[in-house]
């Protein structure tokens with residue numbers, strides 16, 4: 001039995017994780033924590049793994065506290081910077097027995113979309129990312145879109161591709177979106193949506209589109225549970241659920 005604590009348990013994602021853990025025969029929910037609760041409560045409850053779906057401003061401090069407490073961490077919260085990831089990596093050197101998984105998206109379709117986008121990237125002159133989310137989301141672009149764009153940019157760089165063609169010289173209102181390592185990323189916020197992404201590739205005379213849709217937050221739960229079950233077998237810092245899958 002794996003004892004699980006959920007941080008952000010009252011939130012949109014955390015409340016789904018609480019239900020998914022409670023429904024799993026091999027997992028025990030031992031702590032459901034939210035704002036103002038101390039990580040110490042997870043220690044007292046003998047948690048082996050903590051799942052963090054909180055807010056970008058809180059998640060790094062939570063992960064450091066979990067490492068200090070000797071608890072594996074599965075993190076879905078977005079907003080991680082390269083510097084913050086480096087600090088977690090450094091901290092984990094003090095605890096080589098612990099695993100921390102930080103994944104921008106736990107939906108299987110989104111994990112595959114990120115991998116497929118990186119695989120397709122060397123073969124197209126143009127690439128852009130459009131992410132579409134519910135309007136209560138606090139960060140933009142989404143963590144998934146950032147990861148997707150960085151993967152495309154790295155694959156293009158490895159293949160020696162020139163920048164995507166773009167004649168724009170006048171864009172006073174930022175209509176071309178965010179520029180993530182040379183890949184333009186556009187964020188839509190619309191009531192009725194949950195989490196969606198399109199990756200657009202173009203060559204002369206053709207287009208290739210990858211699209212992933214999470215219509216319901218239940219779509220993230222199989223990936224979260226995979227992370228909970230596997231994090232103890234993967235010491236150190238892991239970025240992306242694909243690292244736990246045979247892809």
Ligand SMILES: NC(=O)C1=CN([C@@H]2O[C@H](COP(=O)(O)OP(=O)(O)OC[C@H]3O[C@@H](n4cnc5c(N)ncnc54)[C@H](OP(=O)(O)O)[C@@H]3O)[C@@H](O)[C@H]2O)C=CC1
Pocket residue numbers: 007008009010011012013014033034035036037053054055056058075076077078079103104105106107139143220
């Ligand atoms: N990786 C993935 O697959 C997915 C990632 N996400 C990401 O997960 C995060 C959460 O999303 P969502 O559930 O929609 O957001 P919510 O705002 O619904 O939930 C966040 C919860 O965390 C609570 N909280 C804030 N600070 C702390 C803290 N220090 N300790 C414990 N709890 C805290 C909030 O309380 P309060 O409201 O009082 O501040 C709230 O209940 C976002 O970064 C989002 O991008 C979302 C979906 C999928």
Ligand SMILES: O=C(O)C1=N[C@H](C(=O)O)C[C@H](O)C1
Pocket residue numbers: 078104105133137138141142143144145194195196
């Ligand atoms: O806030 C959300 O809802 C989501 N956040 C994650 C992100 O920023 O990529 C994952 C998913 O897109 C849902």
